[in-house]
Every structure is written in C-alpha cells, then in structure tokens.
Amino acid sequence: xxxxxxxxxxxxxxxxxxxxxxxxxxxxxxxxxxxxxxxxxxxxxxxxxxxxxxxxxxxxxxxxxxxxxxxxxxxxxxxxxxxxxxxxxxxxxxxxxxxxxxxxxxxxxxxxxxxxxxxxxxxxxxxxxxxxxxxxxxxxxxxxxxxxxxxxxxxxxxxxxxxxxxxxxxxxxxxxxxxxxxxxxxxxxxxxxxxxxxxxxxxxxxxxxxxxxxxxxxxxxxxxxxxxxxxxxxxxxxxxxxxxxxxxxxxxxxxxxxxx
Amino acid sequence: xxxxxxxxxxxxxxxxxxxxxxxxxxxxxxxxxxxxxxxxxxxxxxxxxxxxxxxxxxxxxxxxxxxxxxxxxxxxxxxxxxxxxxxxxxxxxxxxxxxxxxxxxxxxxxxxxxxxxxxxxxxxxxxxxxxxxxxxxxxxxxxxxxxxxxxxxxxxxxxxxxxxxxxxxxxxxxxxxxxxxxxxxxxxxxxxxxxxxxxxxxxxxxxxxxxxxxxxxxxx
Numbered sequence: 127x128x129x130x131x132x133x134x135x136x137x138x139x140x141x142x143x144x145x146x147x148x149x150x151x152x153x154x155x156x157x158x159x160x161x162x163x164x165x166x167x168x169x170x171x172x173x174x175x176x177x178x179x180x181x182x183x184x185x186x187x188x189x190x191x192x193x194x195x196x197x198x199x200x201x202x203x204x205x206x207x208x209x210x211x212x213x214x215x216x217x218x219x220x221x222x223x224x225x226x227x228x229x230x231x232x233x234x235x236x237x238x239x240x241x242x243x244x245x246x247x248x249x250x251x252x253x254x255x256x257x258x259x260x261x262x263x264x265x266x267x268x269x270x271x272x273x274x275x276x277x278x279x280x281x282x283x284x285x286x287x288x289x290x291x292x293x294x295x296x297x298x299x300x301x302x303x304x305x306x307x308x309x310x311x312x313x314x315x316x317x318x319x320x321x322x323x324x325x326x327x328x329x330x331x332x333x334x335x336x337x338x339x340x341x342x343x344x345x346x347x348x349x350x351x352x353x354x355x356x357x358x359x360x361x362x363x364x365x366x367x368x369x370x371x372x373x374x375x376x377x378x379x380x381x382x383x384x385x386x
Numbered sequence: 387x388x389x390x391x392x393x394x395x396x397x398x399x400x401x402x403x404x405x406x407x408x409x410x411x412x413x414x415x416x417x418x419x420x421x422x423x424x425x426x427x428x429x430x431x432x433x434x435x436x437x438x439x440x441x442x443x444x445x446x447x448x449x450x451x452x453x454x455x456x457x458x459x460x461x462x463x464x465x466x467x468x469x470x471x472x473x474x475x476x477x478x479x480x481x482x483x484x485x486x487x488x489x490x491x492x493x494x495x496x497x498x499x500x501x502x503x504x505x506x507x508x509x510x511x512x513x514x515x516x517x518x519x520x521x522x523x524x525x526x527x528x529x530x531x532x533x534x535x536x537x538x539x540x541x542x543x544x545x546x547x548x549x550x551x552x553x554x555x556x557x558x559x560x561x562x563x564x565x566x567x568x569x570x571x572x573x574x575x576x577x578x579x580x581x582x583x584x585x586x587x588x589x590x591x592x593x594x595x596x597x598x599x600x601x602x603x604x605x606x
Contacts, residue, residue, distance in 0.1 A: 169486045247473065255431070259469040262429040263483045263540075264459030266451075270486070 147368060150350075151342040157268060158276050158345075164269035165277075173270065177278025181240040182286060189235055193290040196227055197298030205302070216316040219298045224325050228291035229283075229332035230377060233340060236283050237369045241344040244275055245365040248348025249358045257349075272349075276341040283337030287329060328384045332377060339372035387544055387577045388428070390604075393437030396423035399602040401437070405579055405595065407543075410570060412593040413581045413604070420599055421466075421583050425548045428579075429463055430454060441544070459487050462537030466548040468529025470521040476532055477517035484539045495539055502535045505565060507558050527553040534562065538569055544577045545569065552587040563590060 164170045197219065204218045248271065251257055257267045295317060303310040347365035351357040388405040395401065397420050405411045415421040426432035427439055430446050438445045441457050449457075463469065470479045480499055481492040499517070504510050508531075521529055530550050537545065550562060570578045580588055585598075597604045 167486055168489070168491065169482060251472070254472060255469075256471050258426075258429065258431040259465065259471065261455065262431065262458050262461070262463050262469070263486075264455045264457075265483065265486055266455055 144368075147343075147346070147364075151339065151346045151368070151372075154272065154346045154349075155276065155338055155342040158273040158342075161266070161269040161273040162277075164266070164273060167269075170270055170274055173274035174278045177240075177244075177275050178282055180243070181236055181279050182282030185235055185239055185282070185286060186289065188239075189232065189286055189290050190293050192231060192235070193293035194297030196231065197223065197294035197296070198301045200227075200294075201298040201302045201305075205305070213316050215302060216299070216313055217320045219295060220317055220320045220325075223291050223294045223298075224321065224329050225381070226377070227294065229287045229329055229336055230373065232286040232290045232333065233283055233336035233373045234370070236279060236286065236337070237340050237366060237373070240279055240282070241340050241366050241369045242362050244279070244341070244344040245348040245362045246358050248272075248275075248345060249351040249361050250355075252349060252351050253353065253355055253358070272345045275345055276338065279341035279344070280334065280337030283340065284330065284333040287333035287336075291329065324384070328380060332380055335376055335380070336373050339376065340369045343368045343372060387442065388579065389438075389440035389443070390427075391438045391440070393427070393434045393439060395427050395432060395434040395437075396420070397602060398423065398604075401603055403597055403604045403606070405577060407575050407577055409577055409594040410592065411577070411579045411595040411597065412585075412588050412591060413579060413597045414585045414588070414599065415581065415583045416599045417583050421548065421581055424581055425463070425465065425546070428461075428546055429465075430458065459483070459540070460543045462540060462542035462545045464530060464533045464537055464545070464547045464550050466530070466550075466553075467526060468521065468524075468533045470529050470532060472521055474521075475517065476519055476521065476524070479521060479532060480517070480536045480539065483536060487540070498539065499535060502538060502565070503531075506531050506535070506561055527558070530554075531558075531562070534565070538565075543575060545579070547578070547580045549582045549584070549587065550580070552582060552584055560590070 165174070200219050200222055201215065204215055208214050208218075248257075251271070257271070260267050260270060299310055299313045299317070303313060344365050347361045347368070351361050387407040387409070388403075390401050390403050393401040397416075413424065415424060423432060427434065428441075433447055439447065442460065444453065444457055446454050446457060470476075471482070474482065477492060477499070481490075481495060484490050484495060485492060500510065500513055503513055503516075508516065521532070524532070530553065534550065545566065547566065550566075554562060566578060570576050580591060580593070582588055595606060597606050
C-alpha cells in the first residue's frame with residue numbers, strides 16, 4: 127500500500143469514527159431523555175444539584191471576569207472605528223454578545239471545566255467496575271449517573287449564557303458611560319431598543335443545544351472506555367474536541383437558519 | 387433462589403448447580419479467577435457464552451433490564467473489593483441503595499448505621515468523621531464492612547459474600563460472621579452464599595450446602 131492509499135484509508139476511518147461518535151452521542155441523549163422520570167428520586171436530584179453546582183455555580187466568578195473583559199474590549203474596539211457618540215456602539219455590543227459571544231463563551235468555559243471532568247470521572251468509574259456495582263445494587267447507571275449529568279450541564283450552559291450576556295453588556299456599558307457623556311440609563315434604553323425576542327430566543331436555543339451536546343459528548347466518551355486507565359486521557363481529549371466541534375458546527379447552523 | 391443451568395462462562399463449562407431459598411451455601415472455587423467469574427456472573431456483569439443463570443427463578447439475561455434491576459435490589463452483594471462508589475463519601479455509599487429504592491433519607495438510617503458499624507468494631511466516637519471520608523482513604527477490609535452495612539440496610543433476600551471473611555482479623559471476622567448469621571436467621575427464606583477459593587477462610591461457617599469446583603464444573 128502506498129502512502130497516498132494509507133492516508134486516504136486513515137481519512138476514511140476517521141470520518142467513519144466521527145460519524146459513529148456523533149450517532150453515539152445523539153443516541154445517548156435520546157436514551158437519557160427516557161430517564162427524566164427518575165428525577166422523582168431524591169438521590170438522582172442530588173446528582174443534578176451537584177452537577178449544577180460544579181458546572182454552573184462554581185464557574186460564575188470566572189464567567190463574570192471574562193464577560194466583563196469582553197464587553198469592555200468590544201466597546202473599546204468598536205468606538206475606535208465608529209466613534210463614541212453613536213447608538214451603533216450599543217447595537218454592536220448587543221449583536222455580538224447576545225447573538226454570538228454569550229452562548230459560545232459560556233459553552234467553551236463549560237467544555238473546559240466540566241466536559242473533561244465528567245468524561246474522566248465516568249471513564250474511571252467504568253474501569254473500576256463501579257458502573258457494574260451500581261447495576262448490581264439495582265440502580266440504573268443511565269438514570270443515576272448519565273441523565274442527571276446531562277441535565278445539570280445543560281441547565282448550567284443555558285443559565286450561564288444569560289449571565290454572561292448580562293455581565294458583558296453591563297460591563298461594556300459601564301465603560302462607555304465613563305468614556306462618554308451619555309448616561310448609563312440612556313445607553314440601557316438604546317440596548318433594549320435593539321434587543322428583540324428573536325435574538326433572545328436564538329441565544330436561549332443555542333445555550334440549550336450546546337449544553338445538550340457538551341454533556342452528551344462528555345458522558346458518551348466517558349462510557350466508551352473498556353479496560354485500561356491509559357484510555358482515560360485519550361477519551362477525555364476526544365470528548366473535549368468533539369464538544370468544541372459540536373459547538374461551532376451548531377453555532378454556524380443556528381446562526382445561518384435564524385438570520386435567513 | 388440461584389440456579390445455573392449448563393453454563394459456559396470463563397473457565398467453567400457445563401456449570402450446573404442450584405442453591406435453594408433459605409440455605410447457607412459455601413462455594414469453594416479452584417482459584418481467584420474462577421471466584422471472580424462466578425461473582426461477576428451472579429452480579430449480572432458477565433454474560434455466559436452458553437446456558438442460563440436464574441435468580442429468583444428468572445433468567446437474568448432474558449428478562450427486560452428493568453426487571454433485572456428489580457431482581458438485583460433483592461440481592462446484597464459484598465464484593466471482595468467492597469464495591470463502593472469512589473466519588474461518594476462513606477455515608478453516601480451506605481445510604482445510596484436504601485435511599486434510591488425505598489426513599490429512606492440518610493438521616494433516618496443514622497441510628498441503625500451507627501449500631502451496625504459499632505457491632506462491627508468501629509469506635510462510636512469517631513463514626514461521624516469516619517463516614518465523611520471517601521472510600522479511597524479506606525483499607526480494603528473496611529470497604530467490605532461498609533458494603534456489608536449497605537447491603538444489610540436493604541434487607542435483601544439473598545446475600546452473596548465474596549471472601550468477606552478472608553481479609554479480616556480473627557476478631558472482626560467473628561463479628562462479621564455473627565452479624566451475617568443473625569441476619570440470615572432473622573427471617574425465613576433468607577439465603578446466604580459465601581464464595582471463596584480458600585476453604586480455610588470459611589471453616590468457622592456452618593453451611594447447609596458446600597459446592598466445590600471440580601475441573602470446569604461444581605460438585606456438592
């Protein structure tokens with residue numbers, strides 16, 4: 127086999143692998159949705175609360191800092207090109223933060239913090255036989271381990287998206303009110319004039335879908351390991367990369383469809 | 387209660403045996419590996435290549451998953467390594483099945499857990515700090531004791547002990563044996579199965595049935 131054939135074969139294998147993983151993630155999300163009824167059990171709700179705490183609440187401070195800095199950077203950049211005394215300043219802030227940055231950055235932060243953590247945790251549990259131990263106690267691993275993590279991460283991304291948008295816009299406006307004479311309330315009014323329900327809806331949809339895909343990929347790759355502890359870092363890297371791919375692909379798709 | 391019908395799994399071939407409800411049974415395997423295979427088969431973690439495994443007269447590999455999980459609720463499995471969940475604290479491990487299946491919150495089982503742990507030789511003063519630890523901090527024999535307490539709280543019809551008595555000091559071993567025997571006698575129809583490759587470790591145990599591995603099968 128020559129080099130070209132080998133590389134073509136490898137490309138084919140990788141494409142098939144990516145397709146298999148995508149189907150696997152969507153399949154796992156579908157199966158986990160069937161276990162939402164397990165939320166009536168207190169220990170399952172406890173897992174959801176913990177996931178929200180680790181993925182959402184513990185990320186609040188970091189998201190706030192990043193959001194405020196991004197708001198300030200956008201105002202500084204835009205004012206450099208269009209000047210300070212124009213309503214376009216607030217409009218660009220709203221368009222970039224609500225439509226793109228909010229859902230994207232919240233999803234990327236959760237991917238960096240929680241995707242790797244959940245994947246490696248589940249992978250270690252599987253290799254140690256703990257998923258089998260749960261089953262031998264009559265506890266369904268999907269209902270107790272997977273569904274609550276998917277729900278917790280999805281809710282975290284959803285709410286962190288709005289939190290990010292609020293802090294970024296407020297941070298940006300605060301800076302521009304210091305730089306120009308227009309009072310903060312006037313600027314807020316400009317923001318609400320630009321903001322539409324469609325923009326908020328699209329942003330919410332992105333947050334929700336990103337959350338599902340990140341959590342689905344993390345859990346799927348965590349459960350994919352078989353025997354060896356050396357599989358854990360490999361599967362964690364794959365989960366993070368696939369989450370990022372999902373985020374950017376679906377961000378593009380939703381943006382294109384929503385703007386048509 | 388337990389029935390293996392012509393099972394081919396790992397080193398076993400044509401494995402056929404039965405443990406009746408209410409019996410105390412010792413199963414002595416040839417080595418560690420055979421014991422592992424047998425316990426995994428009973429826990430529904432290893433599917434036989436051939437034959438059928440019955441628990442409570444139900445074939446665990448042909449019934450729907452939900453029904454199989456329902457059967458495992460009725461079994462207390464004490465794995466050699468304890469079988470604890472590593473990211474849950476000791477008290478969470480103890481409370482998990484009884485909270486999950488019976489809806490009994492951890493606070494309501496506190497007194498019973500303290501009583502059982504004290505009977506197993508734990509000092510009552512240090513219990514609060516002890517149960518707040520993670521399983522990774524505990525030696526293997528203590529993980530087994532925690533698994534025993536966890537299983538007893540579920541009041542199972544079938545208890546399966548994997549080498550529970552082997553890694554313990556003679557004093558703790560006799561405490562465990564006493565507790566296990568009391569539990570067995572506590573209600574008619576409770577079945578206890580002890581699996582070990584070391585017959586010496588089970589010598590203090592009076593059993594109704596003793597199964598010993600012979601070749602690739604089991605004889606009584």
